[in-house]
Amino acid sequence: MAFFEAMKTIRRSDTAPIHIGGLEVSRLEQSEAFFHHQTDAIFVFDAAGTIIYFNEHLPEILGYSEHTLYEHFSVFNPPDQMEAVSQFFQRALQGETVHYTARGLHADQHLVTLKITNMPIEQEGHVIGVYGVARDVTREKQLEEDVSEIRSQLELTEQVPELVLFYYDLRSHQIEPSPSLLKFLGLREEQSSIEQQRLLERIHPWDFDPLRFEIERMAAGKQDQFEQELSLLTSDGSYQLLRLKAVRRAGHAHQASIVLYDLSEIDAARQQLKMERAQARDIYEAVNAAISQIDLTTGRILFHSQGFLHIYEELPKNLILNDTWLLSRIDPRDHDAMRKFMQRLLQGHAETLQYRLRFPDGRIKWVEDQQIPIFHSDGSIAYSNSILHDITLQKAYEEQLRQLALRDVVTGLPNRQALIETIESWQARTVPFFVLSVSFNRITEINNAFGHGSGDQWLQATAARLNDVKPDEVFLGHLGGDEYALLVSTDYEQDVTPCAERLLAISTQPISIEPYALFARVSIGISRYPQDSTDAVELLKHSYTALRRSRRDDHSAFHHYASNLDIDYYRRYRLEQDLHYAIERDQLFLEYQPKVDSWTGKIVGMEALIRWQHPEWGRIPPNDFIPLSEESALHIDIGDWVLEAACRQMNEWSKTGASLVPISINVSPKRLLIPGFEHQIEQTLTRYALDPTLLELEITEAALIMDDPMTSRTLESVSALGVRIALDDFGKGYSSMVYLQRYPIDVIKIDRQFATHIYDDAKAQAIVKSILYMANEFNLYVVAEGIETIQQLDTFRMLECPRIQGYLFSRPVPSDVMEGFLIREILYPIEACALSSDTVPRFSVPGKIRMLTHHTESFTLAFSDLQAHQTSTKVLYFSTETPLPSHAATCEIRLNEGLQLVTCTVTIIGQQDGQYMGEYTNETEAEQIMRFFQSLRYTP
Ligand code: C2E
Ligand code: MG
Ligand code: MG
Numbered sequence: 001m002a003f004f005e006a007m008k009t010i011r012r013s014d015t016a017p018i019h020i021g022g023l024e025v026s027r028l029e030q031s032e033a034f035f036h037h038q039t040d041a042i043f044v045f046d047a048a049g050t051i052i053y054f055n056e057h058l059p060e061i062l063g064y065s066e067h068t069l070y071e072h073f074s075v076f077n078p079p080d081q082m083e084a085v086s087q088f089f090q091r092a093l094q095g096e097t098v099h100y101t102a103r104g105l106h107a108d109q110h111l112v113t114l115k116i117t118n119m120p121i122e123q124e125g126h127v128i129g130v131y132g133v134a135r136d137v138t139r140e141k142q143l144e145e146d147v148s149e150i151r152s153q154l155e156l157t158e159q160v161p162e163l164v165l166f167y168y169d170l171r172s173h174q175i176e177p178s179p180s181l182l183k184f185l186g187l188r189e190e191q192s193s194i195e196q197q198r199l200l201e202r203i204h205p206w207d208f209d210p211l212r213f214e215i216e217r218m219a220a221g222k223q224d225q226f227e228q229e230l231s232l233l234t235s236d237g238s239y240q241l242l243r244l245k246a247v248r249r250a251g252h253a254h255q256a257s258i259v260l261y262d263l264s265e266i267d268a269a270r271q272q273l274k275m276e277r278a279q280a281r282d283i284y285e286a287v288n289a290a291i292s293q294i295d296l297t298t299g300r301i302l303f304h305s306q307g308f309l310h311i312y313e314e315l316p317k318n319l320i321l322n323d324t325w326l327l328s329r330i331d332p333r334d335h336d337a338m339r340k341f342m343q344r345l346l347q348g349h350a351e352t353l354q355y356r357l358r359f360p361d362g363r364i365k366w367v368e369d370q371q372i373p374i375f376h377s378d379g380s381i382a383y384s385n386s387i388l389h390d391i392t393l394q395k396a397y398e399e400q401l402r403q404l405a406l407r408d409v410v411t412g413l414p415n416r417q418a419l420i421e422t423i424e425s426w427q428a429r430t431v432p433f434f435v436l437s438v439s440f441n442r443i444t445e446i447n448n449a450f451g452h453g454s455g456d457q458w459l460q461a462t463a464a465r466l467n468d469v470k471p472d473e474v475f476l477g478h479l480g481g482d483e484y485a486l487l488v489s490t491d492y493e494q495d496v497t498p499c500a501e502r503l504l505a506i507s508t509q510p511i512s513i514e515p516y517a518l519f520a521r522v523s524i525g526i527s528r529y530p531q532d533s534t535d536a537v538e539l540l541k542h543s544y545t546a547l548r549r550s551r552r553d554d555h556s557a558f559h560h561y562a563s564n565l566d567i568d569y570y571r572r573y574r575l576e577q578d579l580h581y582a583i584e585r586d587q588l589f590l591e592y593q594p595k596v597d598s599w600t601g602k603i604v605g606m607e608a609l610i611r612w613q614h615p616e617w618g619r620i621p622p623n624d625f626i627p628l629s630e631e632s633a634l635h636i637d638i639g640d641w642v643l644e645a646a647c648r649q650m651n652e653w654s655k656t657g658a659s660l661v662p663i664s665i666n667v668s669p670k671r672l673l674i675p676g677f678e679h680q681i682e683q684t685l686t687r688y689a690l691d692p693t694l695l696e697l698e699i700t701e702a703a704l705i706m707d708d709p710m711t712s713r714t715l716e717s718v719s720a721l722g723v724r725i726a727l728d729d730f731g732k733g734y735s736s737m738v739y740l741q742r743y744p745i746d747v748i749k750i751d752r753q754f755a756t757h758i759y760d761d762a763k764a765q766a767i768v769k770s771i772l773y774m775a776n777e778f779n780l781y782v783v784a785e786g787i788e789t790i791q792q793l794d795t796f797r798m799l800e801c802p803r804i805q806g807y808l809f810s811r812p813v814p815s816d817v818m819e820g821f822l823i824r825e826i827l828y829p830i831e832a833c834a835l836s837s838d839t840v841p842r843f844s845v846p847g848k849i850r851m852l853t854h855h856t857e858s859f860t861l862a863f864s865d866l867q868a869h870q871t872s873t874k875v876l877y878f879s880t881e882t883p884l885p886s887h888a889a890t891c892e893i894r895l896n897e898g899l900q901l902v903t904c905t906v907t908i909i910g911q912q913d914g915q916y917m918g919e920y921t922n923e924t925e926a927e928q929i930m931r932f933f934q935s936l937r938y939t940p
Helices: 003-010 028-036 057-062 079-093 138-159 179-185 196-200 205-219 263-286 306-312 323-329 332-346 392-405 416-428 443-450 452-469 497-508 536-553 565-582 622-630 634-656 669-673 677-687 701-705 709-721 737-742 752-757 762-778 790-798 815-824 923-937
Strands: 018-020 023-025 041-046 051-054 098-105 111-123 126-136 163-169 174-176 225-233 239-248 255-262 290-295 301-304 351-358 364-375 381-390 433-439 475-480 483-489 511-513 516-518 523-529 557-560 588-597 603-614 618-620 663-666 695-699 724-730 747-750 781-785 803-805 845-854 864-871 875-879 889-897 900-912 915-920
Touching: 003 028, 003 041, 003 051, 041 057, 057 098, 057 111, 057 126, 079 098, 079 111, 079 126, 111 138, 163 179, 205 225, 205 239, 263 306, 290 306, 301 306, 306 381, 323 332, 332 351, 332 364, 364 392, 416 475, 416 483, 416 523, 416 536, 433 497, 433 536, 443 452, 443 701, 452 475, 452 483, 452 497, 452 511, 483 497, 483 536, 497 523, 497 557, 523 536, 536 557, 536 565, 565 603, 565 622, 565 634, 588 634, 588 815, 603 622, 603 634, 603 803, 603 815, 618 622, 622 634, 634 663, 634 669, 634 677, 634 815, 663 724, 669 701, 669 709, 677 709, 701 724, 701 737, 709 724, 724 781, 737 762, 747 762, 752 762, 752 781, 762 781, 845 923, 864 889, 864 923, 875 900, 889 923, 900 923, 915 923
Parallel strands: 523 557, 603 663, 663 695, 695 724, 724 747, 747 781, 781 803
Antiparallel strands: 018 023, 018 111, 041 051, 041 126, 098 111, 111 126, 163 174, 163 255, 225 239, 239 255, 290 301, 290 381, 351 364, 364 381, 433 483, 433 523, 475 483, 511 516, 588 603, 588 803, 603 618, 845 864, 845 889, 864 875, 875 915, 889 900, 900 915
16 A cells, blocks of 8 residues: 555544654655655554555565555564563554564564664544554674674683783784783783783893784784794793784784783693603503504594504504404404494493404404493593404413313213213204214223223223214214213214114124223113204203113113103102102012922922002012112112011911921122121021021122122121022123132022023023033022923923922912912912913003193103003093003093094093003093994994
8 A cells, every 4th residue: 555545544634734753744645755765664553553554675674475564563573572562552652752672573484673663643633553664683683693792702712811812003002901911911900001012021032023023014014914932921930932823803904913822831731742642652562462442433543553463464444444344354253243242332331352363364363352432521432442462372272171171081082061062063053963872881890890990991992982883974972981972963864773773783793901802782862853852961861861761671772762751760750759758658568479399389488579569650660669779778778678577477477387488588789788787687587586597688690790808798697697698690690600609609590581582492491401500519509580381391390490480380479378378388380370460451442641740740741652441431441651650640641543533631540450540530531532432342
């Protein structure tokens, strides 16, 4: 809108003149041009504050387009300023002319600083609007601020004690004093100017002329700046070396800005630094380590000692030690560790790492790198101090020591620890492999019989034999004694059987330990990685468990580990625990097996055989717990118990009127080594009023092979009592005649193995014949053990074996049955019944079983075989070769026939006639099993 138009809208009358700030504007049309040509922004508000007129400068200042400016002034003011601006506007409305500085809101949202004048527009004594003038002073304002900042910076500079700053007039030679100069000269502040002389006085005469020369050149316009060193007299009377720098002052052609600063201190510091550096360097160079400082952001080596070059043998290009350079020199095996090391370092941790440097010629250097990060004041990492040692030699020693620690001294083979480490490293290759535990089973015997020298020879010889037999790819280590382990990768051999057989074949060739040649009894246990375990120690243990199974079954055999072996292991463990309480809980008892005259069947003696009725595992045969008892002192208590029980029983029988025959008890070899055995026997016999000739001790060759004087002494004493000594299992071991000569042996019991083959084995017959012949010569009493059939009996009769012990005449029986025998005096061979004491089930279904829990222990074991015989609605009857506890065990059972498969969970509630009774835990399962059985029985 034009000025004229705008005024027309607010004026009260067309005739009365309008006054703006006291100036009369009578001709509105003519005023237009005047307002337009102002350099400031001109605008008019109506009484309500809305802009109704503006000249071209307002849009320029505020950046709005013309038609958007006709708005209330609040639009152009930042909110925080509105109140103040409104007050100025009100004052103008009340007739006052006001001046103020305010910020205007520019169209693009930045603020501009405006100097504003508001004048009332009056007509006929009424304010009808407000006239405004605005000037953009943003730039001035900025300059003002800059100036004040510069000033404050200057003030700051004045604060720096080492700097003296002042202006010098080149024409008048007056000095404009600054606080720093006043301070320097020791003057008070009132001085407005200082004469040149005051300063020149203090300058050392030598420096005086050169300075005047420079100043004159500057005054003459020949130079705009200069520098000079000069010595100045200080207030304490000494000269101080200063540097003076003069620059022509900007905007003041005849003035120079002069700065003086203390050079001596800086110089001293520089000297000191230089010296310290040199010292440090001397030290760095003297040590063997590589000392360096590395900028962690750029990888630049800021500093390095000679040692760095010595260790790395070269420097990185441009001294930039980056990952690529470093990793290309580090052995790949250590790359991961190095990356982690760097990461930790960058996180600000001081770290030490040992790694290998690999050189192009293949050499390896072990180094130990110790790095300490150094931080900027803001906490970010500036650089790292690194100390690098060459530890190759130390590593070599360490390795040598390690190798020594990992070898068995006698065989020179890797030891158990080395084996475990190797298994672990093989696991990393992820190729399946076998662990074979191999035992030669003779070391104890050889040590005992021939001494430890021979024992060591045996170990060396067996190790060497294994080494010869095993393929190169197979790893061989020593477990202890004459036991070894081999690792066979499936890479090399898919099936381990041929390898195991080759090892077994070792037992067919004698091994010589000068001057002897002995045969090994090789047994092997095998476990597989990863099927049997992924843990190295466990793999070894499993192979050893399997080895024990092989050893038990028969020497010269190998067995694969199966986790049901673990039940054996577990059972053994439980039995070992429980055996301690067997006597006090009255779980042991004796059975008696008669020895008869081979022709007449007349009972001539009997053997007392121990049994253990375990509440959970059922009846335990002596071979399962006597060896356990011999591992501790328990065998003494058990032996005493047997002696006592047998004698007591004899005493009881003597009262019944039955005709008594001698009773024999089995004695552990170790028992004979314990002093006082003979006294105990004597006392017991006396207590039960027994004739010593009614007692016989059965000992095995194992007792004699030790050849201990204690053994022979004990036997002599016992024999002197009148107690007979029998050599049990004769023919099974060495069967040395020497024993017969050296020890007071009265009876030979021919081992059961001869009975097994006697009928059609001419050699067995020949041996038995010669044993009998020899016994006759030595005047020994002979009993043949293990006669089960009439045929065997006939053969022994033919060989003129006088006495027989075996199932054919009777199994071991309880005391009351034996009592009946004693009364009868004569037994008849009963072959038909010989094997029928266990109820042999007529019907059975094959299946699998595994134990899930026993008391509170739970297991994850593999399945073993089972035969299920019959079922009721509540109980399944089954048998299995794996011994199970007779109660408190839950088992999973799977039965299958053809395509049918049924499963159930049972709790074992007892054992009877060799069958376990498993109570169903779930009715539905019980029903399914019932139906399964029916379907099998009734299929035609
Ligand atoms: P042993 O002294 O040779 O006892 C004979 C073993 O052969 C007994 O086994 C007996 O049941 C078994 N036997 C007897 N006749 C026949 C037969 O015709 N055929 C077969 N197949 N076997 C027959 P048992 O009772 O299992 O005892 C095994 C071994 O345990 C005994 O062998 C003995 O060495 C040891 N033992 C038994 N009782 C005691 C004991 O009280 N103390 C000690 N230290 N050892 C004992
Ligand atoms: Mg015996
Ligand atoms: Mg025997």
